[in-house]
Amino acid sequence: MDEFASLSAALVSRELWQIIALSLTVSLSATAVAAVLGLPLGTALAVWRFPGRRSLILAANALLGLPPAVVGLALYLVLSRSGPLGFLALLFTPAAMVVAQAVLALPIVTALAHRAAEDLWARYGDALMDLGASRARAVPALIAMGRLSMLTAVLAGFGRTISEVGAILVVGGNIAGYTRTMTTAIVLETSKGDLPLALGLGLVLIGLTMMISAAAFGLAGRSSW
Amino acid sequence: MRRLLLLMLAALAGLPIANAADEPAGAIVLATTTSLDNSGLLGAILPAFTRESGIAVRVLAQGTGQALDTARRGDADLVLVHDPEAEQQFIAEGHGIEQRQIAWNDFILVGPTADPAHIAGGHDAVVALAAIAAAMTPFVSRGDRSGTHALELRLWRMTGIDPKSGAGGWYRDIGGGMGQALNAAAAMPAYTLSDRGTWLSFRNKEPLVVTTEGDPRLINRYDVIELNPAKHPASHLAAAHRLAEWLVLPDAQAAIGDYRIEGEQVFHPSAASPR
Numbered sequence: 305m306d307e308f309a310s311l312s313a314a315l316v317s318r319e320l321w322q323i324i325a326l327s328l329t330v331s332l333s334a335t336a337v338a339a340v341l342g343l344p345l346g347t348a349l350a351v352w353r354f355p356g357r358r359s360l361i362l363a364a365n366a367l368l369g370l371p372p373a374v375v376g377l378a379l380y381l382v383l384s385r386s387g388p389l390g391f392l393a394l395l396f397t398p399a400a401m402v403v404a405q406a407v408l409a410l411p412i413v414t415a416l417a418h419r420a421a422e423d424l425w426a427r428y429g430d431a432l433m434d435l436g437a438s439r440a441r442a443v444p445a446l447i448a449m450g451r452l453s454m455l456t457a458v459l460a461g462f463g464r465t466i467s468e469v470g471a472i473l474v475v476g477g478n479i480a481g482y483t484r485t486m487t488t489a490i491v492l493e494t495s496k497g498d499l500p501l502a503l504g505l506g507l508v509l510i511g512l513t514m515m516i517s518a519a520a521f522g523l524a525g526r527s528s529w
Numbered sequence: 530m531r532r533l534l535l536l537m538l539a540a541l542a543g544l545p546i547a548n549a550a551d552e553p554a555g556a557i558v559l560a561t562t563t564s565l566d567n568s569g570l571l572g573a574i575l576p577a578f579t580r581e582s583g584i585a586v587r588v589l590a591q592g593t594g595q596a597l598d599t600a601r602r603g604d605a606d607l608v609l610v611h612d613p614e615a616e617q618q619f620i621a622e623g624h625g626i627e628q629r630q631i632a633w634n635d636f637i638l639v640g641p642t643a644d645p646a647h648i649a650g651g652h653d654a655v656v657a658l659a660a661i662a663a664a665m666t667p668f669v670s671r672g673d674r675s676g677t678h679a680l681e682l683r684l685w686r687m688t689g690i691d692p693k694s695g696a697g698g699w700y701r702d703i704g705g706g707m708g709q710a711l712n713a714a715a716a717m718p719a720y721t722l723s724d725r726g727t728w729l730s731f732r733n734k735e736p737l738v739v740t741t742e743g744d745p746r747l748i749n750r751y752d753v754i755e756l757n758p759a760k761h762p763a764s765h766l767a768a769a770h771r772l773a774e775w776l777v778l779p780d781a782q783a784a785i786g787d788y789r790i791e792g793e794q795v796f797h798p799s800a801a802s803p804r
Contacts, residue, residue, distance in 0.1 A: 385603030385763055393763075395604050396558060396587065477558075479587040480572065495708025496567050497715075497733030 319481070320505075324512065327485040330398055330472070331465035334405030338413045338465075339458045346417025346457070347443045350425045361418060367411035372404075376474030379404050383475065396477040401485075404471040409461035416460055420453030421446045455524045459517055466513055486512075555768045556585040560597075560605035562676060563706050565751065566590035568726035568795055574784045578775050584768045592675030592706065600624060603761050607769035609753045609776075611724075612676035614683075616752055624761070625754040630803040631776045632785050632796040633750045636680060637728060638741035639711070640666075640720035648720075652743040659688045665699040667719030668692070669710050672702035676749075681722045684746065711737070724749050729790040750804060751796070753777075776800070 349361055381387050383395040394400045424446050432442050447454055469487035476483035478492060486509040493502035565571050566588050575586050591599065593610040597619045600608045608625070610616060619625045638657050640646070646664040648657040661668050670692065671678040685692050692700045703713050707727040714721040715737050723731075728739070741747075753773045758766050775781055777800035785798045 385761075387602075390603070390763075396589065477587070477589045479558075479589060482587055492567075494712070495563070495706050497708060497712060497731040499733055 320508075322481065323484055323486055323489050324508070326398060326483070327466065327487070327509070328512070328516075330401045330485060331405060331462060331468075333402045334465045335409055335413075335458060335462040337402070337406040338409035338461045342410050342413030342461070343417045343447055343454055343457070344443055346414040346419075347421040347446050349414075349418045350421035351429070351439050351442050351446070361415075364411045364415040364418065368415055370408055370411060372408055372468050372470030373474065375404055375407050376471035379407070379471070380474050395475060396479060396483060398476070398483055400475040401472040401483060404475050405465040405468060408468060408471060409464050412464055413457050413461040416457030417447075417454055420450040420457065424450050451524055452521075455520060459520060462516065463513065466509070466516075555583060555765065556587055557606040557765045557768045557772065558587045558589055558604065559607050559609060559769075559772070560589045560591060560599045561609040562593050562596060562611055562751075563590045563708065564611070564677075564724040564726045565609060567708060568730045568790065570726065570785065570788050570796060573788050574781060577784065578772060578781070582768075582771055582775070584771060586772060592671070592673045592678070594674030594676075594679075597624075600756060600761075603763060605756075606764045606766065607753065607755060607772055609751060610676060611749055611751045612679045613750065613752075615674075615676070615679060616754060619754065623757055623759070626757045627755040627773065628752050629754075629773065629777055630750055630752050630799050631782075633748060633799050633804045634725045634796050635742065636677065636722055636724055636747040636749050637739050638720060639714065639723050639728060639734075639737045640740040641718035642736045642738050643718075644740060646720065649738070649740045651741050654684055654722075654741055654744040654747055655687045657741040658684055659690060661720050662688065662690045662692065662695065662699075665695065667699050667701060667714075667717045668695070669714045669717070669719045669721040670700060670702045671707065671710050671722075672704040673706065675707070677707060677722055677724055680747075680749075684722075687746075726790075726795045729793055729795055748804060750799075 346364070349357060379400065380395065382389050383392065383400055384390055385395070428449070429442070432445060437445060467487065469491055472485060473488050473491065476485070476488065478484050478488040486505055490502045490505050490509070493505065561571065567590065571588050575588070579585055589596070589599065589605060593612040593615055596605070596608055596610050597615055599605045601624050609631070616625070616628060620628060638648070638654060640648070645666040646657070646661045648660050651657050670681060696702065701713070701717070701719060703710055707723060708731065710721050711723060711727070711731050712733055713719070715733055715735060718736055720740065753776050755770060755773050756764055756766060782798035782800050785796050786794065788795055
C-alpha cells in the first residue's frame, strides 16, 4: 500500500500537471515544426526530379534511426555558452528541447510523407498535370489527397518526440518545474528507486499518447476535402 | 488535417509565451550533484531563497565531474559539489573562485543482507573493499567521474588492488548515477559505495543493507563554488553570489540541519566550522 501512496499523491499534484503540460507543449511543438517542414519536403521529393533528389530521400530514410543521445550531444555543444550559438542562451530551456525533438522527428515525417506522395503521384500525377496544375500546386493537392497517410507520418513523428528522453535530458537538463517532462521524470523516479511511481507515470504517458492519436484520427476522419 | 496543423501551430505559438510567463526576474542555473537533489534537500530549502530574493534556481543534478564540466563551458552560474580533488583542480584552472563548505555527511558501503564478503559491521572501508575483491563478490562502480566514483577509486588505491582486474567479472562499472548504481546493486545483488543522502531517500533497497560506516575516510563534504567573472562574463554571477552567501547564513544552515528523511537527519551544516 505504501508503495502506491506516492503514486496516488503524485497523480493529483500540480507538479504532475505541469510536467504533462510541458511534455505535450514540447513534443507537439516539435512535431508541428517537423510537419510544417517535412510534409511539403517529402511530397516535393516525390513530385520534382532534380539532381541530389535520390540522396535526399536516402538521407531521410537513413536518419530514421538517428540516435537521440547523439542529437542531444551535438545540440548541446552547439548551444553551450562556449559553442557557436551560445549567445542565444537556449541551453537548458524548453526551446532547446523543441529543437532537438524537431530534428529527430523531421526525417520520419519527411520519409513517410515521401512514401505516401510517391504512390499518389504515380497514380494521379499525370491527371493533375493535365488539369493544368503546376508542380508547385500539386504539392498541397497531394498532401490533401493523402491526408490519412500524412497524418500517420505526423503521428509517427509525434510518437518519436513524446517517448524520447535521450536528447531532452541532455539539452533540457531535467530541471524541476522548468524542463522536466514525463520521460525525464520517469528516468529520475527510476533512479530514486521509486519504481511504482515511475511505472505509473509511464502508464499516464502511454494513455496520453493514445488519446492524442485517437483525437487526431477523429479530426482527420471527419474533415472533408 | 488542416485543423490538426492549426492546433499544432497554436501549441507552438503558445510556447514562447509559456516560457516568458515562468521566466522570473532572475534565474540561475545551479550545477550540483544528484545526491543533494534526489535526497530532496534542495527542494526543501531553496524555495525560501527564491521567496526572499526573487531569484529562481534551476537545479541541474549531475555527477560532480559533469557538473564542473558544465560550469567550465559556461553553462552554469554556480556549482555545489562534493569531490575535493576535482574542486581544487577546477579552482586551479581559474574557473572557480570562492569555495565554501556548506554541509557534510558520510559515505557508506552497502551490500546484500547475505554478506558474501563477510564485512558487515566493520568500520574500515579499505579493509572491506579488499575483502570484497578477495571474495570476488560483485561490486558496482559508478564509473561516471562523480564525487562518489572519485572517492571509490581513491579507496581502491589504498587497498593496493586494481579493481579493473575484476572487470568483466566481479567489478561492474555501470557508468551511471547513484540511483542507477543502487538499482543495479539491489538486482545483482552486489556491494556498492553510496552517499548517505541518496541511500536514505532510495526506495528500492531490498535486499541491500549498510555494511560499512564510520570510517573517517568516508566523510562527504559539500562545497559551493562561485565562478570566476574573468572566465565567465556571461553568467549570472551576482545572483549566484547571493545564493552562495545565503547558503552559509544561519537560517539556511539551520534548514539544512533540520531536513529529515523518515526522521533521520541527512546533512550536517558546517559553514561555521568546516570539517
